[in-house]
Amino acid sequence: MEPKMFCYQCQETAGCTGCTQAGVCGKKPDVAAMQDLLVYVTRALSAVTTRLRAEGREISPEVNHLITLNLFTTITNANFDKEAITARVRDTLAIKAELLAQVAQPESLPEAARWAGGEAEFESKAAQVGVLSTKDEDIRSLRELITYGLKGLSAYSKHANALLQEDTEVDAFLQRALAATLDDRLTADDLVALTLETGKYGVSGMALLDKANTGAYGNPSVTRVPIGVGKNPGILVSGHDLRDLEMLLKQTQGTGVDIYTHSEMLPAHYYPAFQKYPNFVGNYGNAWWKQKEEFETFNGPILMTTNCIVPPKDSYRDRLYTTGAAGYPGCRHIPGGIGEEKDFSALIRHAKACQPPQEIERGEIVGGFAHAQVLALADQIVEAVTSGAIRKFVVMAGCDGRAKSRNYYTEFAKALPRDAVILTAGCAKYKYNKLDLGDINGIPRVLDAGQCNDSYSLAVIALKLKEVFGLEDINDLPIVYNIAWYEQKAVIVLLALLYLGVKNIHLGPTLPAFLSPNVSKVLVDRFGIAGIGTVEDDLELFFGPERSAG
Template sequence: MIQTDMFCFQCEQTAGGKGCTKVGVCGKDSRVATLQDLLLYQLKGIAYLGSKILAEGKKIDEGTTKFMMDALFSTLTNVNFDEKRFVRYILEADSVKENLKNQVSNLDNLPAAVYYRPPEDVEKMIADGKKVGILADDIDEDIRSLRELLIYGLKGMAAYAHHAYRLGYKDIEVNNFFFTALANTLDSNLSADELYNLCMELGKKNFKCMEILDKAHTKTFGHPQPTEVLISRKKGPFIIVSGHDLKDLKELLEQTEGKGINIYTHGEMLPAHGYPELKKYKHLVGNYGGAWQDQQKEFDGIPGCILMTTNCLQKPRDSYKDRIFTTGVVGFDGVAHIEEVNGKKDFTPIIQKALELGGWQEDEEEKKILVGFAHNTVLGVANKIIEAVKSGQIKHFFLIGGCDGAKPGRNYYTEFAEKTPKDTLILTLACGKYRFNKKDFGIVAEFPRLLDVGQCNDAYSAIIIAIELAKAFGVDVNELPLTLVLSWFEQKAVAILLTLLSLGIKNIYLGPSLPAFVSPNILQVLVERFNIKPISNPENDLNEILSKK
C-alpha cells in the first residue's frame, strides 16, 4: 500500500473541484478524515466476512447490520467531526470483525482488510489510515471512479436505512446488499462493467430502502398533509431541531410538552410539520432559518438551543457552542452529546439549557409557508392534475430540488424557479428548496405552483408521483412533460441519482458542478446512456426544455 496524505472528494464542494488534501472544506481536519478512511477499511473487512457468511447460507446478526449502517452514515459529509468517536468506531469494528471470523468456515486467502487489527493508540491509527485511503492503491481511474461511486451510494443508503431502522422498519435484501456490495470494492479483478452494474443494483436497492423509510414515516406519523408553517419567531424559550430524524423530534416534543418551550424545525426538518402525529403538538410552532450552510450566522448567539439529529452540522461558533447538542451518529469535539439508552433519549440537558437561556423576548410579525405535498396528497388529486394538463392549464412540471450548499453557482436554482412560466408546476424537496421556497409563485389550475414534497428522504414520494402520473397518462416517465433539475451535495444525493438512473429516468439537469470522483470516461457513459446534462444558465436551459414540449 502507498502512503498518502488526506484525500477526500466525496462531496460537491471539494477543494478546487478535485479533492481536499489538507483540511476538508466541510471543516473536518486531516486526522478525522484519515480515521474515517481507516473505519471504512474496517467496514470493508466486515463486509467481506459478511458476504462469506451469506454465501454459506447463514444470516448476519442484526447488531452487525446496525453497526454497518451507522458507521457508514458517520462518514457522510457534515455528520461527525469527533476524533474520539471515530476511534471508538474503529475499535468496535474490530470486535465485530473478530466475531464474524468465528462464523466463517475458511479464513484462508482473504483480503488484507479482513486480517487487519487496529492499534489502540490514535497516532498509530492515523498512520495506518494514511495507508488505506482513496489513493492508497494504484488502480485504473475508471475503476476507482466506479468503486467510489458505489461506496458513496452505500453511504447515502445507510443514512436512509438508519432512519427506517430507528422506527422498527428494515429489509433483509437492502441490509445484505451493504455487505455484498462493499465486499466487492476489495476485489481488484472486477471489471468496469461489473462495477457499473453494481452501481445500478445499488440504485434499485436504494429505491426499496426509500420505500421502507416512507412506510416507516407514514405508518408512524401519518401521511403528510398540506400545512401552513410559521417562519417567524415567537416569544419564549425555544429549541431548534435540525437534520432528518423524525423520531428524535417526536421524543423531544413529548419531553417538552407543557414546559413552556417552543420547538422550531430547521433545514431538512421543515417537512415534519405536515405529519399528523407531529403537528398535533401545539408547541411545534414553526421553522427557523434556512438551509444548513447558513447555520453559523443564524445560530450565532441565539438565546435558545439547537439539536442536530443527523448530517448538516457545521463547525459551531463559540457564540453558540454551549447551546448546541448532537445526538445519534452526529458529533463534534467539545459539543454535548445525547446518547440513546435502551431505545430512548433523555433530552433533559437541552431542555434545562433552553429554559435557562430564556428565548426571544417578543413575537415577530407572522409569516407562513406551505408544506406537506407528499405522494399521498398529490396523487389524491391526480385526476384534477391530469385534467389540468389535458386542458392546457398546466403545460409542464419541474422537479427543482436536491441539496443546498455554500459554493457559488447555486443561485441558478433560484433564478430557474423564478423564470418558470406561470402555466407550469414546481415540485421541490430537500434543502435545495430554501433557495426559493419563501417566494410567492402563485396558483396554477387551483394548485399552488410550488409544492413542497419533503426532505431528501422523501425523494421516493417524487418518484412515485412521476411513476403514477405516467401510468395515468399511459406513457413512459421520460415521456411526461416533466424535467428534473437537481442540485447535489453529498452522498445521499449520490444514492438518489443512482436510483433515478436505475429506473431508466433520463434527461436530468445536474449541478452546480459535476462530481469530482466521476472520471471523464464514466461521465461519458452516463451522458450517452441517460443524457445527463450539466446545468448552464437558467434561461438557456429553460428554452431548451420548453422547446421540446
C-alpha cells in the same frame, strides 16, 4: 505532522477536484484519516458478513445497524469528533474478529477482512487505505460512486431502523456491494452493473423509510408552517431524524419550552402526528449552510440529529448538542441506540435558562405534497395537464449549499414559465420556497414533498402519472429534472432515478469530482446526464425558444 488527506465526496470539494489540506466542510486531516479507516474496516466487516451469509449464517440486526451507522457517520458534515470515529473503528474491528472466527476459509477473504491492527497502527493504516489507494482512475471512480450511494442508503436505512423497521435484503445488499469495492477482480463493467443495482436498492431503502415514517406519523398533508417566533424559550431541531424529534416533543410537554425545526427538519410539520403538540410552533431559518448566523440568533439550544453541521462559532458552541451519527468535539452528545428512549432533560434545562429566539422573518411556508397528498389531487392535476394549464413539471430536488453559483436555482425558479410546476424535496427548496410563485388552478407552483429521502415521493408520483397517461416510457412524461446536489444522499437519489429509467437529468452546480472522464462518458451516453448552463440557455433547452414569460 498531520496526515495528508484526500476527499472529494461532496459538491464543494476544493477546486472541484479534492480537498487535500483540510476539508472545505471544516474537517481536519486527522479526522478525515479516521473517517477513511472507518470506511475501510466497515468494508472489511461487510466482506465477512457477506461470506457468512453465503455459508448459510444469519447476521444479527445489531451488526447490520453497526455497519449502517458507520457509513452514516462518514457522510459529509455528520461527525467531526475524532475520538468518536476512532471508537467506532475499535468496535468494528472487535466485532469483525468475532465473526471472522466463524468463517470456514478466512484466508480466502480480502486482506482488509483479515487486518487486525491495534490502535497504534490506526494512523499509518489510514494513510494506506484512503480514496487514492485504488490506482486505476476509472475503477476508483466507480468504487467511490458505489460507496457514496451506499452512504446515502445507510442514512435512509438508519432512520427506518430508528422506527423499528428493517429490510434484511437491503442490509445484505449494502454489505455485499461494500465488500465488492475491495474485490480487485471486478471490471469497470461489473462495477457499472453494481452501480445500477445500488440504485435498485436505493428505491427499496427509500420505500422502507417512507413506510416507517407514514406508519408512525401518518401521511403528510398540505400544511402552512409559521416561520416567525413565539415568546417562550425554544429548542431548535436540525437534521433528519423524526424519531429524535418525537421523543423531544413528548419530553417538552408542559415545560414551557417551544420546539422549532430547522432546514431538513421542516417537513416534520407536514405529518399529522406532530401537529398535535401545542409547543411545536414552526420553522426557524433556512438551509443548513446559514446556521452560523441563525443558530446565534436563536438563543436557545440546538439539537443536531444527523449531518449538516457547520463548525460552530464560539458564541453558540455551548448550545450545540448532537445525537445519533452526528458529533462535534466539545459539544455535548446525547446517547441512545435503536429502540432506546433518549434523555433530553439537559437540553430542556438549558432552554429554560435561555432567552426566546430572535425573530428573523415572518410569514409561512406551504408544504406537505408527498405522494399520498399529490395522488389525492390526481384528477385535478391530470385535468390541468390535459387542458394545457400545466405544461411541464420541473423536478428541482436535492441539496442547497454555500456556493454563489447556487443562486442559479433561485433565478431559474423565478424565470420559469407560469405554466410550469416545481416538484421538490430536500433543502434545495430553500432557494425558492419563500418566493411568491403563485398557483395554477389552485395547485401551488412549488410542491414540496419533504426531506431529501422524500424524493421517493417524486418517483412514485412520476410512475403514477406514467400509468394514468398510459405511457410506455417514464421519459415521455412532461417532467424535466434539474437537480442540485451536495452530498451522498443525493447520490443514492440519483442512482435510484437511473435505475427507474429516468434519463436526461441535469446536475449542478457542478458535476461530481469523483466521476472520471470515462465514467462521466458512460453516464452521458447511457443516461443523458448533463450539467447546468445559464438560466436562459437551460430554459430554452427545457421549454423551447417559444416559452412564455416567467
